Amino acid sequence: MPASARLKTFGAPALLSRGEGSESVPIPRIPMAVLAVIAAEERSGITRDRLTGLFWPESPESNAKNLLNNALLKARQALGTTHVVLQGAAALQLDPAILTSDVAEFESALAAGELERAVAAYGGRFLDGLDLGDRPEVARWAAARRDTLAGRCLDALLTLARRAIEARDAERAR
Numbered sequence: 001m002p003a004s005a006r007l008k009t010f011g012a013p014a015l016l017s018r019g020e021g022s023e024s025v026p027i028p029r030i031p032m033a034v035l036a037v038i039a040a041e042e043r044s045g046i047t048r049d050r051l052t053g054l055f056w057p058e059s060p061e062s063n064a065k066n067l068l069n070n071a072l073l074k075a076r077q078a079l080g081t082t083h084v085v086l087q088g089a090a091a092l093q094l095d096p097a098i099l100t101s102d103v104a105e106f107e108s109a110l111a112a113g114e115l116e117r118a119v120a121a122y123g124g125r126f127l128d129g130l131d132l133g134d135r136p137e138v139a140r141w142a143a144a145r146r147d148t149l150a151g152r153c154l155d156a157l158l159t160l161a162r163r164a165i166e167a168r169d170a171e172r173a174r
């Protein structure tokens with residue numbers, strides 16, 4: 001069963017419904033950013049403490065946890081579902097039955113050695129245009145993640161070009 005929605009994190013972030021037209025689902029900026037952070041940490045997941053430290057570092061712990069729960073509630077409301085993340089003993093991850101992401105697809109393709117699929121999944125700079133200036137910890141995290149993802153995509157492109165040159169495939173080498 002395909003997920004009911006897709007999180008686009010490469011290029012301008014968007015929450016897209018599945019189905020005809022893949023319409024953009026309205027979601028506030030902070031819940032969008034929380035989902036993007038969870039998506040980008042998909043392989044290992046991310047703890048609630050790490051999320052609250054990124055988004056609300058100056059808030060008391062109980063208040064920060066309430067703010068995180070509120071952000072996740074808004075994400076669930078936007079998607080019209082009762083849950084959107086899998087809550088393991090230690091970490092949060094997106095529930096792939098509900099929400100997939102381009103960043104998870106990119107990482108999965110790289111891990112599988114499917115470089116063409118990885119490059120196709122990379123649709124631009126990570127969280128490009130999402131204003132996180134009022135959240136300096138998240139902004140720093142996003143900038144570092146953006147650089148890492150861009151570097152991994154560049155490595156994949158260079159590997160593909162090298163393979164095409166070695167195979168004397170001028171069309172693919174472009």
